[in-house]
């Protein structure tokens with residue numbers, strides 16, 4: 001039994017860059033995770049390597065693709081519940097998930113720790129312990145950041161490698177905060193993290209030259225925000241951080257606001273009214289939860305701005321949204337003898353225990369036996385609460401019975417109701433925009449296609465309406481993309497405005513992004 005458990009945990013670690021392993025419950029997990037953070041090849045390398053050896057898997061995948069060969073067993077919810085009453089309870093409080101991005105060392109983890117400490121989600125005893133530990137290795141200023149960066153290896157390097165997701169509530173709203181890694185090598189994890197978010201929280205360092213270098217060509221700010229925008233996140237809060245190092249000067253704040261606004265509006269087509277800027281200091285706490293006295297700024301603390309965003313999203317949510325098709329993308333898998341535990345964020349619709357589901361691309365069908373909401377708060381053990389109904393936006397685990405091919409369920413697969421299986425394909429037509437590239441993208445040349453938390457090797461097989469056999473920088477084109485290794489579940493942009501988006505990377509650079517127009 002114990003061995004089984006370890007086996008499934010090991011599989012979980014091997015298969016996912018999960019956001020659900022943040023506060024590990026066992027030493028085994030801490031050790032494995034810390035070790036794996038730095039001993040593995042880069043995520044891009046893994047994907048490229050996989051395509052060399054995966055022909056067998058392709059055969060299984062393609063065979064399993066024949067969804068209509070399986071008769072969907074449609075089953076009803078186990079328990080009769082008053083769905084509208086349940087929805088009413090769930091929707092009584094605004095909720096928002098936000099992805100925290102920013103250049104390395106911009107202060108993302110410190111800010112996250114500060115939020116949790118000032119909201120009293122982390123107590124002073126925990127902070128005191130972390131302060132002592134950080135002092136002991138000469139990194140006293142990292143104590144707040146360590147609330148988020150829980151694994152030992154990360155601590156020693158002072159870099160957030162995995163993405164961590166944590167939930168907290170204020171009197172007014174429920175939040176899920178996703179702290180994405182800032183380092184360039186971990187852009188794939190950043191894509192995974194940000195694609196689970198409703199809103200982007202961008203942290204920029206106001207320090208002398210720090211903003212300029214993070215926003216310059218070698219900095220991560222441009223690439224990260226470009227990816228977030230292209231993944232459909234059109235609302236943005238910018239925390240202009242470390243304002244203490246700039247003596248809280250209005251001029252510095254406004255200079256950053258002007259430069260960023262120009263880029264965001266002109267280059268990325270953000271609507272100006274969907275961007276909010278807040279001057280803060282994550283380290284001192286100024287304007288995070290507690291107000292910083294400033295004669296020149298009165299538009300609310302970061303927490304107030306996030307609460308206003310949650311309220312806005314809440315007011316824009318239409319009740320119809322819950323009647324959308326149920327779709328969940330898989331972030332994590334655990335198998336035991338009879339059941340498969342599938343975790344992820346509900347992308348759309350709702351589901352209840354007892355209902356039958358299909359997994360794409362394997363086409364396997366099963367029945368949801370139980371549903372747990374994943375509650376992750378710092379310092380507290382990971383809690384799973386039984387639910388009779390879960391809805392779009394919630395991070396959940398489905399305990400699924402009767403899957404005939406549980407080993408074919410992979411991170412990145414999509415779950416839907418068994419009577420509406422999601423099509424999987426190895427060829428898609430996309431409308432893409434290329435970014436600045438060092439070399440043109442040639443027909444037949446390989447790149448990595450990202451969709452939500454999936455990354456697969458792919459090639460450009462056709463550029464419509466062009467004689468040229470390549471794409472240069474900053475071009476728009478309708479293209480056909482062939483997947484090299486295996487089919488993936490695909491939704492067009494018209495079917496799902498989030499899952500129908502892709503990002504293209506090659507040699508560690510983001511070279512383009514676009515929308516899926518057709519499944520071929």
Ligand SMILES: Nc1nc2c(ncn2[C@@H]2O[C@H](COP(=O)(O)OP(=O)(O)OP(=O)(O)O)[C@@H](O)[C@H]2O)c(=O)[nH]1
Nearest residue numbers: 105106107108109110141159160182242281282283
């Ligand atoms: N003066 C000052 N220093 C800060 C502030 N916020 C963070 N720092 C310091 O900046 C350094 C980096 O902070 P982190 O929170 O680890 O930065 P990060 O963005 O999470 O870094 P990565 O995990 O590497 O992406 C630490 O030494 C922090 O103490 C701030 O508001 N003011």
